[in-house]
Amino acid sequence: xxxxxxxxxxxxxxxxxxxxxxxxxxxxxxxxxxxxxxxxxxxxxxxxxxxxxxxxxxxxxxxxxxxxxxxxxxxxxxxxxxxxxxxxxxxxxxxxxxxxxxxxxxxxxxxxxxxxxxxxxxxxxxxxxxxxxxxxxxxxxxxxxxxxxxxxxxxxxxxxxxxxxxxxxxxxxxxxxxxxxxxxxxxxxxxxxxxxxxxxxxxxxxxxxxxxxxxxxxxxxxxxxxxxxxxxxxxxxxxxxxxxxxxxxxxxxxxxxxxxxxxxxxxxxxxxxxxxxxxxxxxxx
Numbered sequence: 001x002x003x004x005x006x007x008x009x010x011x012x013x014x015x016x017x018x019x020x021x022x023x024x025x026x027x028x029x030x031x032x033x034x035x036x037x038x039x040x041x042x043x044x045x046x047x048x049x050x051x052x053x054x055x056x057x058x059x060x061x062x063x064x065x066x067x068x069x070x071x072x073x074x075x076x077x078x079x080x081x082x083x084x085x086x087x088x089x090x091x092x093x094x095x096x097x098x099x100x101x102x103x104x105x106x107x108x109x110x111x112x113x114x115x116x117x118x119x120x121x122x123x124x125x126x127x128x129x130x131x132x133x134x135x136x137x138x139x140x141x142x143x144x145x146x147x148x149x150x151x152x153x154x155x156x157x158x159x160x161x162x163x164x165x166x167x168x169x170x171x172x173x174x175x176x177x178x179x180x181x182x183x184x185x186x187x188x189x190x191x192x193x194x195x196x197x198x199x200x201x202x203x204x205x206x207x208x209x210x211x212x213x214x215x216x217x218x219x220x221x222x223x224x225x226x227x228x229x230x231x232x233x234x235x236x237x238x239x240x241x242x243x244x245x246x247x248x249x250x251x252x253x254x255x256x257x258x259x260x261x262x263x264x265x266x267x268x269x270x271x272x273x274x275x276x277x278x279x280x281x282x283x284x285x
Contacts, residue, residue, distance in 0.1 A: 023237050025109045039106065044082040046075050050106045054099040054243075063254050064127070065247035066097040073098035078271075086244045088126065089267040093256060099243035107135040107237035113148070114202040118271035120244075121194045122152035122162050125259035127245035128270050130201055132238040141180050144233035145171035148212060149201040151193065153186060154252035163194040168212045170222050172233035181230070185212075185220040198273060210234065244270045 024038050041050055053070040060068075072087045086098035115130045122128065129150045134143030147169040156165025167186040173179040193199050193214070204211040210222040224234040246262060247253045262268060 022105055023107050023109070024111070025237070038111075042082050043075050043084045046073070046084070050102055051100050052103065052105065054101060056099075058095070062245070062248040062250065064245045065125075065254070065256055065259070066095045066245055068099045068243070069096055072096050073100055084272060086242060086270045086272070087267055088120075088244045088246055088262055088269075090256075090259070090262045090264050092264060095246045095256065095259070095262065097244045097246055099241065099245075101133075101241040102239040103133070103135055104239070107239045108132075109235075109237045110205050110207070112202060112204050113240075114200055115148070115242075116198045116200045116273040117149070118196065118198045119151060119194045120268040120270060121261060122156075122251075123261035124157055124162075125152070125247050125251055125253050126261045126268065127152040127248060127250050129241070129243050129245065130272075131241050132203075133241065134233070135237045135239040140176060141171045141173045141182075142175070142233070144236075144238065145169075146203065146205075146210060146234070146238065147171075148203045149214075150250065152251045154250070155186065156188075157251060161188050163192045164188045164190075166193065166214065166219065168220050170210065170224075170230070170234070172230050183222055187219070189214055189217075189219070191215075198271070205234075207235070242270070242272060244268075 041047060053073045054068050055070060056068040058065055058067050066088065072089060074085045074087070076083055076085055084100070086100070088095065088097040117130065119128050120126060127150065130148045131150070132146040132148070134145070136143055147167065150167040151165070152162060153165060153167050156162040159165070165186060165188050167184070169182055169184040171180065171182045173181040200215050202213045204213070208223070208225040210224055212219045212221070224230055247256070247259055253259060
């Protein structure tokens with residue numbers, strides 16, 4: 001069984017404002033300077049003061065097939081480092097997996113947010129994600145959503161490029177039924193992101209933009225400036241989520257027998273070494 005590496009560090013790229021113990025607010029100005037660590041979690045133990053293990057039944061959202069439970073989130077040692085492990089497992093006609101978040105415990109506003117992630121092969125059915133939601137007690141999509149990395153989408157499966165086909169998106173709007181708006185970007189990157197190696201996914205969040213990069217190469221920029229029509233949704237604190245979903249609307253697979261990535265009795269893991277760095281990514285392998 002492979003392990004998940006998760007080292008959480010927040011480093012500012014400019015002067016920061018003072019904030020409460022559960023909020024990290026950075027100056028929105030663009031540019032880099034101090035590179036000061038604001039938050040770090042090396043997962044020697046699972047810190048329930050920062051993270052929550054989510055529990056949800058199958059079909060809870062997006063027609064996903066997995067049951068999220070606490071048993072499929074754990075900590076351990078990999079290559080001499082303490083790690084966080086998210087495990088997806090099939091047992092007969094049921095699939096279990098892990099999902100964690102920092103909602104109400106640790107939230108962030110502006111700065112560079114990086115995750116160095118080793119992904120399992122998504123094949124047909126796995127849906128790993130690194131994303132953020134507004135920690136502001138507003139309903140979705142008013143709270144705002146930033147999808148930094150998602151893989152396993154149906155177009156990548158259909159084209160045979162699921163190991164290079166990367167998705168990023170933002171969601172916002174006044175209400176779920178009629179007011180949901182989104183900007184979505186997907187494309188093939190130049191290298192395999194499911195090659196058993198760590199790849200760095202980074203959000204650089206300023207007052208005017210959300211810039212998504214992979215291994216130091218800019219992938220997409222979302223406009224969140226005052227003239228963008230979405231400013232109000234992306235200028236408050238957001239919390240972090242990691243999950244390893246199975247099936248659902250995103251891969252367009254709702255039949256458990258069509259999940260080729262996870263046979264009965266099998267387990268797969270998502271490995272994460274999370275960093276917030278400036279001015280350049282750090283290797284946590």
